[in-house]
Amino acid sequence: MQCRHDGRGAAADERAQRGKSSQAQPFEPGRLMDHGVAMISVRLAGVQGMPSAPTPLPRFEYNLLRLLRFLLGHLPVEQAEPLLFQRVLPLPLCISPTAAQLVADTLAKGLVLSLVRSGGWRRDSYLHRGESRTGRLWERHDVSEYALELSANPLSFLIWLTAERLDTPQRPWEPREGESTGGDEFFFALAYDRLRQIPAVKPHLPSHPAFRGNALCWLMYPGDFAALADSTTPDFTPWFQTPRVVILEAWQPVLLQTWLKSERAKCQQEDWQMMRQQGQAEQSVLDAYLRAAHQAQRPELARFLLRLAAAIFTSTKIGSDFWTGGLRATRPLRLSDRLATQTAALSVPRAILRLQDWERQARSVGYFDEGYVVSQFWKSEWAATDGDRLAQQCQAVLDSLDPLRFRHDVNDADEP
Numbered sequence: 001m002q003c004r005h006d007g008r009g010a011a012a013d014e015r016a017q018r019g020k021s022s023q024a025q026p027f028e029p030g031r032l033m034d035h036g037v038a039m040i041s042v043r044l045a046g047v048q049g050m051p052s053a054p055t056p057l058p059r060f061e062y063n064l065l066r067l068l069r070f071l072l073g074h075l076p077v078e079q080a081e082p083l084l085f086q087r088v089l090p091l092p093l094c095i096s097p098t099a100a101q102l103v104a105d106t107l108a109k110g111l112v113l114s115l116v117r118s119g120g121w122r123r124d125s126y127l128h129r130g131e132s133r134t135g136r137l138w139e140r141h142d143v144s145e146y147a148l149e150l151s152a153n154p155l156s157f158l159i160w161l162t163a164e165r166l167d168t169p170q171r172p173w174e175p176r177e178g179e180s181t182g183g184d185e186f187f188f189a190l191a192y193d194r195l196r197q198i199p200a201v202k203p204h205l206p207s208h209p210a211f212r213g214n215a216l217c218w219l220m221y222p223g224d225f226a227a228l229a230d231s232t233t234p235d236f237t238p239w240f241q242t243p244r245v246v247i248l249e250a251w252q253p254v255l256l257q258t259w260l261k262s263e264r265a266k267c268q269q270e271d272w273q274m275m276r277q278q279g280q281a282e283q284s285v286l287d288a289y290l291r292a293a294h295q296a297q298r299p300e301l302a303r304f305l306l307r308l309a310a311a312i313f314t315s316t317k318i319g320s321d322f323w324t325g326g327l328r329a330t331r332p333l334r335l336s337d338r339l340a341t342q343t344a345a346l347s348v349p350r351a352i353l354r355l356q357d358w359e360r361q362a363r364s365v366g367y368f369d370e371g372y373v374v375s376q377f378w379k380s381e382w383a384a385t386d387g388d389r390l391a392q393q394c395q396a397v398l399d400s401l402d403p404l405r406f407r408h409d410v411n412d413a414d415e416p
Contacts (some may be wrong), residue, residue, distance in 0.1 A: 068158055120136060148247075157175075240295075248301050252304045320397050362375035
């Protein structure tokens with residue numbers, strides 16, 4: 001898998017045209033603006049337009065490329081951390097064409113590689129336009145319809161990140177209005193996942209303009225955004241449309257791992273206020289995500305929640321202490337505050353009960369009814385993870401806190 005830029009020779013275009021009938025269409029991560037100077041079209045095929053010989057780069061551009069490789073997961077944290085805390089550098093108006101081509105090439109390969117490694121390589125089944133499709137990501141979709149476009153924002157952010165200290169910036173960075181794309185949000189989600197590994201940087205990330213409205217960042221780490229003042233949960237509806245939906249398919253294993261790590265860490269949380277804020281943020285994100293999935297008739301994109309519950313409830317002895325065991329050290333004076341905090345911590349069990357409602361609705365869909373394939377697909381997903389057992393254990397955990405309040409009512413389910 002290689003990368004190609006526009007500006008090829010006519011002979012190369014003719015050879016590519018002759019081979020189109022026998023070769024699969026290349027995946028197109030999209031278009032990258034080199035800081036407003038020129039547009040570069042990025043495609044995965046033979047590389048054309050790159051420098052014919054190695055070209056020396058200034059120190060600033062060299063550091064920029066190293067930071068990009070770090071954000072894409074190709075450079076260890078230890079090597080990137082000194083670049084993030086160096087002295088503030090002058091902010092250039094633009095970068096050289098050679099550096100812009102290298103950024104485009106690195107982004108094209110890095111974003112696709114991230115999709116493949118995260119889950120695109122798995123031979124899974126997903127719904128596509130009301131039908132079930134099985135295969136790897138590039139086998140289930142016509143890649144020509146799922147190009148991830150990149151605006152000027154990623155490169156502009158990279159230039160700013162190279163010149164500034166992220167923990168104490170002297171010059172703010174703001175994305176260009178109206179230019180954010182699915183490819184941009186995917187890149188910034190990868191960047192957030194990498195940058196939060198640095199303790200000195202992590203507290204400053206949720207409020208940064210690059211991340212505070214990013215739906216993928218919220219979906220991966222909702223607890224990080226819990227303490228933001230006047231924060232609004234992002235709308236997930238665009239993420240169930242072309243081309244963003246392929247990212248959700250590929251990222252099901254990533255979401256499973258991030259949520260599982262977060263759920264297991266809750267028992268170490270001793271601060272009641274922080275636990276309550278985290279649980280409320282998780283509930284808000286799951287409500288918005290599941291609502292969008294239900295409206296788009298893509299219930300299988302909540303698969304990570306079923307597998308998350310299966311990983312948690314490995315035995316019948318799992319109780320509410322799995323989430324709230326660390327809160328025993330200190331307790332609020334008011335019983336209502338204690339109950340509200342313990343309830344907020346159990347966002348995942350409540351989400352599983354919501355998925356159970358989907359399964360109940362799927363049972364009522366007849367063969368000639370609209371959405372029959374979707375309902376059958378979800379019933380098979382539910383059965384494959386032993387959903388009835390998981391829902392029963394989730395209900396038991398909720399009942400252990402307040403049996404009268406948490407008895408789930410099927411009338412509260414999503415409208416079909």
